[in-house]
Amino acid sequence: MILCRSALARSLHHHLRRHYTAAAASAAVAAPAPSPDDPPSSSPFAYLEDLPRPDPKYDETILAIPRAASGTSASAKERKHGRVPGIVFEQEDGQHGGNKRLVSVRAGQIRKLVNHLGYSFFLSRLFDLEVRPEFDSDDVVEKVRVLPRKLHLHSGTDAPLNVTFIRAPSHALLKVEVPLVYRGDDVCPGLRKGASLNTIKRKVKYLCPADIIPPYIDVDLSELDVGQKLVMGDLKVHPALKLLQSKDEPVCKIMGARVSEQRKK
Structure with missing residues (x-):
């Protein structure tokens, strides 16, 4: 059993290495030439011009202080003083944690x-x-x-209760649930005929190189007619992103009116 697991791990590592090597070559061709003023990077990946990238307006450094104790009472004390207990983990391959540091961050900064950004968008954005x-x-x-990675909010007040961060150096591969943004509903043929949009997914999980984590993914509805749908494989993303769900899973569908409703009209 141990030998089988070892062989499986080697096979998976080889598959991912081939995937990201090919994706890096594709990105190098598609990406614009770097400016001489750009800072040097150890990553071969860059955001592509026609895909979403983080808005620099929301660039912000999160300030933290070391936290000596963990547990319910220690966390309650932090919250009483306007701080949110947090943890910073190492997660270079998207699967394993380690190098844990206990910290506290300002509740007001996290809430702001x-x-x-919105809850889901906060969890798909990099910060210093x-x-x-x-x-x-x-x-x-x-x-x-x-x-x-995780943010727990109070059910009644939405006050942040605790937060978990993952270190994201350029060489890291991270699992990210990327939020979807639906666009083109104003010109969608099916919706203009009176059909309705059945939104099936709000987020999709990808394994992402840290330097090109998308803040969101656009879902284009502009060409969908009644009865048509989009699946995860239809989403336009950077070639270096690896989908961690089935490409055939539906994302949305344009639903026509039921026969009974049509008769009433």
Whole structure:
């Protein structure tokens, strides 16, 4: 059994390496030439011109301080002082954690980011995170790029209760549930005929190189007629993204009126 698992792991690693090598070559052809002023990067990946990229308007450094204790009472004490208990993990291959650091972040900053971006969009966006001895200190213990992995909100007030971050260096591959944004409903042939949109998926899970995590994916409804649907394989994404769900899973469908409803009219 151990030998079988080892062979399976080697096979999966070889498959992913081939996938990302081919995707990097494709991206290098499609991506615009870098500017001499661009900072050097260890990643072969870049956002493509015709695909969504993070809005620089929401670039922000999240400030954090070390947290010595964990547990229910310690977390309650942090919240009482306007802080959100958090954890920063290492997750370079998208599957395994490690290198854990306990931190606390400002509740007001997290709440502001979630309100501006939206809950799902907050969880698909990279941030710089600075760990300092105190929030008002100029000393930096650690500065790292992170992806928010989990965020728990209070059911009644939406106050952030705890947050988990994953370190996201350029070489990391991260599992991300990317939110979908539906567009083209104003010109959709099926909707203009009086049909309705059945939204089946709001997010789709991909394995993403850290440098090109999409903030969202556009779902184009502009050519769908009554009875037609889009599946996950129809979504237009960077070739380096690996879909972690079936490409045949439906995303949305244009539903016609029922016969009984048509007769009433």
